[in-house]
Amino acid sequence: MKIEKVALREVSMHLKQPFETSFGVTHNRRIVLVELLADGITGWGEVTACEGPYYNSETTDTAWHVICDFLAPAIIGKCFDSAEALAAFMAPVRGHEMAKAALECAAWDAEARSRNVSLRALLGGTLDSLPSGVSLGIFKDTGALLDRIALELAAGYRRIKLKIKPGRDVCVVKAVRNAYPNISLTVDANSAYTLQDAPTLKQLDEFALDYIEQPLGWNEIYQHIELQRQLRTPICLDECIHSLRDAQAAVETRACGVINLKLGRVSGHTEARKIQDYCRQKGIPVWCGGMLEAGIGRAHNIAMSSLPGFVMPGDVSASKRYWDEDIIEPEATITSQGTISVPKGSGIGFEVKRGLIGKLTVRSREFLLD
Ligand code: OSB
Numbered sequence: 001m002k003i004e005k006v007a008l009r010e011v012s013m014h015l016k017q018p019f020e021t022s023f024g025v026t027h028n029r030r031i032v033l034v035e036l037l038a039d040g041i042t043g044w045g046e047v048t049a050c051e052g053p054y055y056n057s058e059t060t061d062t063a064w065h066v067i068c069d070f071l072a073p074a075i076i077g078k079c080f081d082s083a084e085a086l087a088a089f090m091a092p093v094r095g096h097e098m099a100k101a102a103l104e105c106a107a108w109d110a111e112a113r114s115r116n117v118s119l120r121a122l123l124g125g126t127l128d129s130l131p132s133g134v135s136l137g138i139f140k141d142t143g144a145l146l147d148r149i150a151l152e153l154a155a156g157y158r159r160i161k162l163k164i165k166p167g168r169d170v171c172v173v174k175a176v177r178n179a180y181p182n183i184s185l186t187v188d189a190n191s192a193y194t195l196q197d198a199p200t201l202k203q204l205d206e207f208a209l210d211y212i213e214q215p216l217g218w219n220e221i222y223q224h225i226e227l228q229r230q231l232r233t234p235i236c237l238d239e240c241i242h243s244l245r246d247a248q249a250a251v252e253t254r255a256c257g258v259i260n261l262k263l264g265r266v267s268g269h270t271e272a273r274k275i276q277d278y279c280r281q282k283g284i285p286v287w288c289g290g291m292l293e294a295g296i297g298r299a300h301n302i303a304m305s306s307l308p309g310f311v312m313p314g315d316v317s318a319s320k321r322y323w324d325e326d327i328i329e330p331e332a333t334i335t336s337q338g339t340i341s342v343p344k345g346s347g348i349g350f351e352v353k354r355g356l357i358g359k360l361t362v363r364s365r366e367f368l369l370d
């Protein structure tokens, strides 16, 4: 594929409800969309970085900078055999996984469309219906959280994940577990604890959680080994895993028993595919995490989650939980069984609403062949 155009647009999208984690509250998302033209065919990608560097080190603005000043100028006019070859070409840029992933994912979409196959088929996905879970932010009022859980369960969602932080952990989990003794329940700390908090985290063993997600440092595999020794509940790593090598290091040292796989965090489908394959061989369950994506990022998550290593419900939920109007058509929906169907159409299998994107765009930049 010859890269003929890279168009970037930053869209501003208001979340229906604010989302609070241990690292902050998000009301509004600033999302960079990548439109890549290769051999006359368009592919779409989405940068999944947060607005501030509190989840990982990337932000909306660092991704804009790295794509505009390094990646887009380097790939424009070049020919690649495949999206995988494009991923290899971008590897010399250190870190900035989410910036690279947006281009890499757009190239996978374009490659699938050029072969007139679904992205699922191109990736080698086997599942056509994905069990879906929800990630619920920190609520000030536990009663309101319980009401919200009732709504999500009534909508069919198969797993409830609670964001926790010191002071909003054991008491909240206890209340939810008492109200719902049998649901699949997990927690996500987004790195809010240290090893000194092990006694608090051990108390969570009592509540039959499927896993405790990323309790310790965002880039800290080593201390999770010690914590996992002390816990019965499996640790699930999110922030720590940037590559297959990280996944191997974490699994082989027993720092975790579960992995949350996010496309942006591992620089795209090429690496994500390797990680899920490795985990499947090792018997480590994988699920697809979310980053409050708009429709394009969500569509890529759906395609990725069709791979056979994805054996636990993901954080990939319906568009309408986040947005009044999503940027894809049809929007992502769930069935009453709490599943999302993987589309069969070519590429990501959703249409992109250019008119709506135009209205939401706050800045744009284009790279063209000379
Ligand atoms: O840790 O999984 C996380 C959102 C932003 C940053 C990090 C995380 C999250 C979520 C939300 O948990 C998942 C979603 O619904 O998209």
Ligand code: MG
Pocket (backbone or CB within 6 Å): 188, 190, 213, 214, 238, 239, 260, 289
């Ligand atoms: Mg997480």
